[in-house]
Amino acid sequence: MTDLVDRRTGAHTSDDAAKRLAKRYASERNFRALGLGAVMFAIAALAMLLYTIISDGYSAFVTTNVTVTAQIDAELVDPNGKRELNDLRRGDYINVARRAIRADLPEVTARQDLRELYALLSDGASVMIRDRVLKDPSLIGQSITLKVPVSSDIDMFNKGRIEESDIASGNARITPKQLGYYKQLDARGLISTDFNGWFLSSGDSRQPELAGVWGSVIGSILTLAITLALAFPLGVAAAVYLEEFAPKNKWTDLIEVNINNLAAVPSIVFGLLGLAVFLQFFGLPRSAPLAGGVVLALMSLPIIIIASRAALRAVPPSIRQAAMGLGASRLQVVTHHVLPLAMPGILTGTILALAHALGETAPLLMIGMVAFIVDTPHSVTDAATVLPVQIYLWADSPERGFVEKTSAAIMVLLAFLLAMNAIAIFLRKKFERKW
The missing domain is CATH 1.10.3720.10 (MetI-like)
Structure with a gap:
């Protein structure tokens, strides 16, 4: 069939021309819809990726601390009594930290129980006490109150990354007795969640709670x-x-x-x-x-x-x-x-x-x-x-x-x-x- 042309507009007015025009318009709409769908899919994938990263990583900017009162005994940190920096750096700050956490729970006396109690603390506890003493050696012989980091597993439990059911079933490295010690300290208001300065100010570490970027x-x-x-x-x-x-x-x-x-x-x-x-x-x-x-x-x-x-x-x-x-x-x-x-x-x-x-x-x-x-x-x-x-x-x-x-x-x-x-x-x- 020969197409008829409207002399005023120049448009084809035959049925075949109208079908071809409608087909072209439909193809254009489908192409636009396909492009829009691709953009929306990309945005959704990006949003999901960012949500996964942020939901998993935001808690790293905070850390769990326990407040302890540490007695800086000269016999542990400066047995020579010379107040030299090299001697102070080699002090037994681990025992200072352990005595501090033990003072918060004096009812714990058995050797095995004490081991589990000490495991609540991170190695960063002794490092923080050492840094305080190196900065101010006059603290030797005195008591200082400070917040020190707990172990990574206790930190994960406090942030909700480990459930009590995992501990009861043995799927976590926290024992039920350690969980009881943690709850006692928390009930006394000694457990707190603070900004994680280690993460933004330190280098790598084998211990997650001390690792930084x-x-x-x-x-x-x-x-x-x-x-x-x-x-x-x-x-x-x-x-x-x-x-x-x-x-x-x-x-x-x-x-x-x-x-x-x-x-x-x-x-x-x-x-x-x-x-x-x-x-x-x-x-x-x-x-x-x-x-x-x-x-x-x-x-x-x-x-x-x-x-x-x-x-x-x-x-x-x-x-x-x-x-x-x-x-x-x-x-x-x-x-x-x-x-x-x-x-x-x-x-x-x-x-x-x-x-x-x-x-x-x-x-x-x-x-x-x-x-x-x-x-x-x-x-x-x-x-x-x-x-x-x-x-x-x-x-x-x-x-x-x-x-x-x-x-x-x-x-x-x-x-x-x-x-x-x-x-x-x-x-x-x-x-x-x-x-």
Whole structure:
């Protein structure tokens, strides 16, 4: 059937044309619905992921403490009586803490019962008492009242992660007698839930209640500093040369193809390169931010080059032509006009590349940054770990207390990444030019 055309509107008015039009509209509606469904599914998956992380990790920012009154006996902490720091550091603070908890429950006298009572305390109790004495040696011979952390299992019970039914059935490392001691202390108002300063101010530990992320945070900052110091100037210089000075021939085409291919190389390949070249050949220190930063710089370099070239191409040719028309040399055009105008895009791409490097684990595992590091690193050559590796280590630990620490460390890492992305957005919005 021949289509009829309305001369006023130019629209087909036949039945076949109307069916085809309705089919096209239906296809468009289905495509929109499919796209909306995909977006809603992605949002729901992200919300579920964030809910799981936050619900598992928020409790790591608080800890369970017990209030004790510790008698700082000179015979335990300073038997020589010289008040020297080395002697005070080697004091028997464990017994000071044990006597303090025993004084709260004097009715406990049997040896086995005392062992279970002492197990309520974390090793951090003796550390806190020691730090107080080192800070003020005049406390020796006096009594001090302070809050000290309990063991990880008691902490988990207080936070509701362990149920009484688990204890009664023997599925927890808390005995019914220890539970009774805990309830007695709680009934006397000696148990409290406070902000967990250990988590944000200390390094790793075998005991979950004492483990913290500060060491890995400093390690991540030092590693990213090395990455930025190496990748940014090299990446920008390579981008400027390829975009502004290099002749267009088969060699530059080959370089561009290789740069694009390097951006898609799996990160573990860079880890193998770092292990073979930087550690074994050049002898860089293993598990140090220096080695990790060099490896991550190689991985970030192609991304920075690609982003920088895109930012340079976004500068209108009229800027170059106007500068050259006023007598500026090619180098002056690039350094005085093109590069400053492209710098917001370059910085944005650099920050995004660093954020990508911050979340990498595989290349750092290959160069030994998976070691158990207790101390906070002070230089780029000290042994260190980074946040993703710390999360990997805690996720592999069997204790229940490390479950919340893993999720809390992920929250810290996400906050780090969000801050870096916020900086990138701020720089783009503040310095972006509309052409």
